[in-house]
Amino acid sequence: MATIKEIADLAGVSRGTVDRVLNKRGSVNPQTAEKILEIAQALDYKPNRAGLVLAAQKKNLKLGVILFGEGNPFFDDVIAGIRRKEEELACYNCSVIIKRVAVDTDEQIRAIDELLKEGANGIAISPTNDKRLATKIDEIYEAGIPVVTLNTDIKNSKRLAFVGSNYYQSGATAAGLMRLMAKNEAVHIGIIAGSSEILCHTERIAGFQHAIEKCEHIKIVETIMNFDDDFVSYDMTSQLLKKHPEINALFFAAGGVYGGCRSVLAQNRAKDMTIITFDQVDTTKEMIMKDVISATICQEPFVQGSRPLDILFTYLATGELPEQEYNYTAVDIRIKENLD
């Protein structure tokens, strides 16, 4: 592997001159610059990551993370990923600040301002899909602060990258599991959807519906909304089941899974019901072990915590952009036998 020193020797100049050319810091004779660029290209020069990281320690980087509020156990697993990466980055003189906010654009913007005041050099955020937030992200991008979205994305903004599930595909995969478990029998599905403010919920439903349309013997009976509260979910699911005795499958696109399952159990309809959910929180595991939930689709929460920090650190320390803009986590099907 070529080094700056080698390029300098070949070009007959000093390391400093090569450095100025490669980092576009000016004050170099155009002819010399061209020669250096040619040599660098010929040797396929790539800066040594260990050297870059070592030199970056002087920057004393601070990374900010903004997640949705407490009480959502899914994010505990995301935080586990953050903590792990935080530990790893600590020895590079890089620290992490976590803030948790409600599903509210104003709170998110305020959290960003707070992080900037605390000296954050980059921000990872699970955003609402709101234009005002997109504008804010563009603003701080122009000010040199990179942003990575995690878990759910925001449309039309200058965020560096997104880390999370391909929601459309994971909705379609839920439909595929319904298809496989149905064999050729008639299936009547009730959908329990999530907040329409969050991109990942709406996309999941879209992917599910599109894939279900191809199956003649599978019909969606009704779609209801829920708002992550298990007791609200319990009541709404109860009403849905009473209204449609023909329902033999449920698709939970967001939270409220536990309440919904309890309602199915209360009505003694678990045995003939196919239930597909998302994520793998403790209550969901419990319902899988009891054979109430057939399968749950996970989205690597640990990676959703660690990878955004990795992208931000790499960008800030070495200037390297992430390979892809969309860093999809695996569409991870879990059943009783492969839980954990």
Place this chain on the structure above:
Amino acid sequence: MATIKEIADLAGVSRGTVDRVLNKRGSVNPQTAEKILEIAQALDYKPNRAGLVLAAQKKNLKLGVILFGEGNPFFDDVIAGIRRKEEELACYNCSVIIKRVAVDTDEQIRAIDELLKEGANGIAISPTNDKRLATKIDEIYEAGIPVVTLNTDIKNSKRLAFVGSNYYQSGATAAGLMRLMAKNEAVHIGIIAGSSEILCHTERIAGFQHAIEKCEHIKIVETIMNFDDDFVSYDMTSQLLKKHPEINALFFAAGGVYGGCRSVLAQNRAKDMTIITFDQVDTTKEMIMKDVISATICQEPFVQGSRPLDILFTYLATGELPEQEYNYTAVDIRIKENLD
């Protein structure tokens, strides 16, 4: 984060002395050593990875990889992972040598000797489960050459770590999919097993059988052996299906999947057959898209290529041992909707 320099200043000695203590290189006054160790512990000293890697460049590390022979498309994905990591390690002055051998212990031992002659500092291998090979691994371990197994493991050896699937669990997961797709109907399963020399094949069958035993309405009709050849597999599957017209599910624990599926198609029995396989080679994808195979269980081949090299490099460059001995890749269920 503490550095050697900081510890040295606090202890009133020089960097060299601290270095000798931390790396147990002797020639230090016992009292001074104790004092240094205390300070290091109090500051929770962990060496800076960037510094270590930079210093390790002088070692000019060489990593050897031994994989099963050409013609097995699964290993192409493993090699993709190796190539990626090789590229990453190139700038740390670390190179990779790949050798491919038959499923044969003598060839494997010969390949190890060749790699050592070529100056390899560490070896990754997908081994046969043979005592002679285990002895060889122990020998080179004593000589300071670490070994990591990948894809399939070897019992009772001093290999540093294993990277691959939890076969028992993935067999059980295959059974779980059978369970879910059966609902409450009777299922008669034919198993197409793989070579008994390879640990991962035998363990998969064990996990499958154990999980199936719990399901009253699912029975294993017959288990046949195949040896990865699609034409042999075609004939054997044909005979199995003719012998047992009641078979409505097939479990392929190893190779020969494509030949088996072609036989099912030739007999017009695909529509009512539930087929579960392993891995995601092109021919398997084709059969999933044609609704012949219901689901396939993957084992992150890319990770099986990259992670062993990561473990070896980290160990050789920084002295850090892998966190776990068993680095299980995900039991990754794929259906039509989440292929790729």
Place this chain on the structure above:
DNA sequence: GATGAAAGTGTGCACGGGCACACAAGAGAA
């Protein structure tokens, strides 16, 4: 013709750790 600015270039240090070598102090032998 001295002064100053501007453009272009080289050098030195920092970042953290490994390791070779130099060097000091003390003990034992000639």
Place this chain on the structure above:
DNA sequence: TTCTCTTGTGTGCCCGTGCACACTTTCATC
């Protein structure tokens, strides 16, 4: 006493990169 050997310690350089600063050369201005 002088020489040698041992034990313990400090120093300098290397790994690759970034960046501040000092230096040279050229050209325009007073």
